[in-house]
Amino acid sequence: MTGHIARIRNGRDIFVTAAFVSLIVLLVAVAALTSDTFLTQTNLTNLLKQMVTTGLLAFGMLVVILTGGIDLSVGSIVAFSGILTAGLVTGLPIPVAMLAGVLSGVGFGLINGVLVSRFGLAAFVVTLASLTTIRGLAFVYSEVPIAPEDPAFFTLGSAMAGPIPVSTLIMLAVFAAGGVFLTRTPAGRSIVAIGGNAETVRLAGINVPRHVTLAYTISGACAGLAGVILASRVGIAQPSVGVAFELDAIAACVIGGASLAGGRGSTRATFGGVLVLVLINNLLNLYGVQSFWQQVLKGLIIIAVILVQRTNRVRG
């Protein structure tokens, strides 16, 4: 009577992952076969570096999306944390300045979280409003780009650990720790559960607003970290960076199968989503596709990817 259900459920997760992994493998294979450059050390390093920002933002976004929310403010936080860090570097030791950058993200995330969870405001508008406000604050802090003199400022963004950029390792560590957090800690499970049914969670004696706030704080922290890394990588912090970064982050989550209604999504699949996006960009560049044709194709490929994802989910 119920045997088939077991299969459907287990089947579903496995199928999605399998289809998804094959999709990524396919992309990589196509890339490797059709472009001489793809497998070069430089290009692979590029790929690894280019996934850092989207990766960090996507993980934070996933946590928020799991609660059934959304965080549109991450791009502005990237800008603020970067410019703050660069501004503080003149007076403070670099690690302290960088910590301050990350903490500014934590602070903004906290405010987003409190507004959403304690005041019961719609996440979309709260974070849209804070997108605007934080962007304004970044410009108020400094209208002009800030380029710290000390070359040590570049280290975080450009140092390599063997063939792998340190910043990529940090992003991977965030994903690994995040995976453990979401699947193996009470707080992480609570966050996932809240997106599934907040009332049930509340009645289980779990403090829902606190966990929702935590989710936004994590997203803010990830954005803060991304901002610091980006500023260090570029060597110059600009108040204007990060516009529309939230869109790629959200896209990565959804391509990875996360549901914007909350309660469904995995770190691994989200990481896959990040990979897909970065690969698409990389491929279109390697082929030298003209910028606006890149846009045309990128949109079409994303649709194709989620169509494949969906077909497999239904079949499985």
Add this chain to the structure above:
Amino acid sequence: MTGHIARIRNGRDIFVTAAFVSLIVLLVAVAALTSDTFLTQTNLTNLLKQMVTTGLLAFGMLVVILTGGIDLSVGSIVAFSGILTAGLVTGLPIPVAMLAGVLSGVGFGLINGVLVSRFGLAAFVVTLASLTTIRGLAFVYSEVPIAPEDPAFFTLGSAMAGPIPVSTLIMLAVFAAGGVFLTRTPAGRSIVAIGGNAETVRLAGINVPRHVTLAYTISGACAGLAGVILASRVGIAQPSVGVAFELDAIAACVIGGASLAGGRGSTRATFGGVLVLVLINNLLNLYGVQSFWQQVLKGLIIIAVILVQRTNRVRG
């Protein structure tokens, strides 16, 4: 036993509207009392013109949001329809070219709708992808801006009907017709109902995919119209216009109390949301607030507005 439940529906609507109307009245009063310029004919005309784009996009967005979806592609459609119209003006009579612009919006909306409703893809990613693709197509159509020579091209965007801009009248007509559509036609009610519970609507024998498609098509049509009016207003069509327009449109809906989960939202309140946004911008300008501080304040005011909205809803 049921007395207290009775007519809460009508009551609630009135309460929200009352709080909301007082908010708008308050904004207007503050503006009128603190700025000499606010009540001048020129400024009021200006206000009326400023609300056209956001207004048109917000109405289309509302229809989509009511189904529980979202349309991120409207800004790109604005760009495409504008450049297409300007491009066609050389060969075709202006009204025909403009119609073509609107129809391009209809076409894109139709595609969005089919992808969402027939293929069951997540609206956020579908329209995010089409945002990218349509933007690319606008550039493919013309990399350079197109400025039609014929001054008649400017008419739609600059003509006045007495003290009121024609473009504003068009927008108001869309809202009026849209209000009737959503509250008084079976198709409109079906769209609202779908956002409430699509399965129930399906079981009632209503074609859900068709209505969802219709919603996106309406949004596309509004965006197409907005693009034509914008090009006419500025006198030139540029493939890069309209970036992030979707955000204000969504904000207007939510400020007006629409639920992004679908099924709740009204044209009147959405129009109020548009008014609030436009008033905020106008006031900050009249006070000569510096641009970046404007952004800071705009976000904060939006949060304040939805806090007021929420408090009243809870009380009401």
Add this chain to the structure above:
Amino acid sequence: SSGPDPAAPAASASGDGKYTIGVANFMLGGPYFSGMDKAIAAQAQKKGNVEIISTDANGDAAKLASNVEDLLSKNVDAVIISGGPLESAPAVLNSIKAAGKPVVLVDRKFQTGEYTSWIGPDNEAIGRQNGEFLAEKLPDGGKVGIIKGGPADNTIGSARTNGVKSVLSAKSNITLVEAPDFGNWGSDGGLTVMESLLATNGDLKAVFCENDAMCLGAQRAIADAGKTDQIIIAGVDGQAEALKAIMDGTNYLVTGLNDADIIGAMGLDRAVEILGGAQVEKDTVVPSPRVTKENAKQFMNPDGSF
């Protein structure tokens, strides 16, 4: 060219000897544009009798139109438009004309529509100048990368690139490589585009970016790839950080001056002159001297906002 003209103050429209000048920025969110806005305000301050009302359309063309109408409703004496990435706004220019006010364009010369006066760079010339510099520096030829700001409807950028190309494509030993994607005029974009460019063309000898901000990002990418000694950099603008890099003797060798401070100040002066009844030149091309290690110091303005 016509430099600033401290001519005797003329009677203002309001008759109190004071002018109000409206500034319509299309998009302040970029160092060049906010620098321009500040420079205009600073110059007005210097004049003493000019009040500035500055607006920002945040990249929305319709809002620019409204802002201009706002300014007209405040009865400003003249309008300065810093049009940024906007290519033109004929209807807006029409409404200013209808109000009988002069309009001065700074930086961006609108393609269509009537304006009173324009002050800005000759972008094609800046490009050519960069091209010539690179040709000098690469006597043995080699690959030259080009990083564009985008989007495709941006004529300022394409004029610069065309200028570079017109010189370098004539050199048989030089190969041009245009990056397929845009750097969006920012350092972060310059960095990623350069990274991709290096992956496909590791043997570049030089790179030209349509502005300094992108060059600064590209410079980091080149440094990260360990190719600082191999690739030289040429930019446009004279952004403070770029001037510094040039002065410091890095591989950032040249930029074509396109100083927001200068253009902004001149724009304000021009508006005041017009209000004073002076007959002015319609289009004023601000010279764009080639800035290298030798002369960079003299363009470094510690009080400048760009």
Add this chain to the structure above:
Amino acid sequence: MSLELRGVRQSYGDVEVLHGVDLTGRPGEVLAVVGANGAGKSTLIRILAGAQRMTSGELRIDGERVDLRSPHDAHARGIRTVYQELSIVGGLSVTENLLMGAFPRRRGGLIDWPEAHRRARELLDGAGFGAIDPRVLAGRLSVARQQMVEIAKALAGEVKVLVLDEPSAVLAGSDLESLFALIRRLRERGVLVVYVSHRLAEVMELADSIVVIKDGLIIATTEPAKTSESELIGLMAGRRLEQIYPARREPPAETRLEISGLSRRGEFEDISFELRAGEIVGLFGLVGSGRSEMARCVFGAEPATKGNGAYRSPAEAIAAGLALVTEDRKRSGLILGMTVLDNIALATMRENRRGPLIDAAGRKRRVTEMIDRLSIQPGRCATMPVGSLSGGNQQKAVLAKWLLAGPRVLILDEPTRGVDMATRVDIYRMVDDLARQGLAVLLISSDLTEVLGATDRVLVMREGRLAGDLRSETTTEDEILAHAIGQAA
């Protein structure tokens, strides 16, 4: 009109859940379908409603073979369905819910609202549910009222077959009687009523014929006169159920929960009672009498406006040893998309940790033990989404979650709603075991028989106030009901 199913098979994916069902219904007949949770009743009904196309087999209407392609098809042929799951759109008015897809229009195509409200009024009155105001937002109605709207909705237009999937699960008292009266009127008009219910008493009272479905096959067709409740239960469960309600326990011991003067504005007033260890106390009342609200308030889910004894938050209540199994498991008992494991472990996540991490192995062991102890089916369901279990097993999963927390006071709000008889008996037995181990149990129920049979004491609420406190051994169903409707001597 007569309806005939021949050899109906239904598969979901590669699993068949109906294995060739034959069924005949005649005009003017009440045909009851009974069976355990997951037997296939709702599947059968979805097929009749055109909401699900059968994998193979045929449907004949008045002897003629028809193919129902959509709910619309079924509707057009006069087949109307009230589904097991409430499908009201809360954000729309009752009128709109009633007339969805069939609005009266004026010239020009616009909806004629006054006429629509009038028709809605007519429908409600016709169904005997005149107390419902058609202009109200449907979401504002109690679950019972929403169910009545659903039923009225099915009656729009010409009805030849009315299919009701557990319509009475959320109804009680006079509401239930209105429904029975309606069904009898329809039968007299020659309508075929297909009626699914787990409440065998009402099946015996209403039905003309009864079919028993088990594991996707019809295993018996009978009539009330020729069978008994216990025989039906035996057929459904595949085993004999000797006794439904366990025997009485020892007298209760110390007080575990003491509530005094508890009030919450607009919902209930001045409630005082106590629960003792080892005691099962029933709480009866008509739907809407405020029982659930009171229980939620005691548990700290909603603040009280006055009175003592209630907790300030669920966390505090849980820490004090309370557990609340809410009446609506979908809305507040389960996270349907998460696994059985996650759901059962939800309330005890913090207690079972190794350092900062959840003790995964220990958790799995404890949950598996609980699955075995409550015999949640299928037995190895820990990693399945809880939403894929049948209703009764979902209910057990909620129970398991709370039992894992080791409560001292257990509040059960309608724990047997929609649960088949065999599973109910399991639940009664379990609750009884718990009481024997010293738990205090408050059992909220709208089922009089259950309230009387499974408890030691019965509290009765009426319009938000406590209206009676009766000993189960000495009271009667009539006496309890009299207190509930305010006609106690």
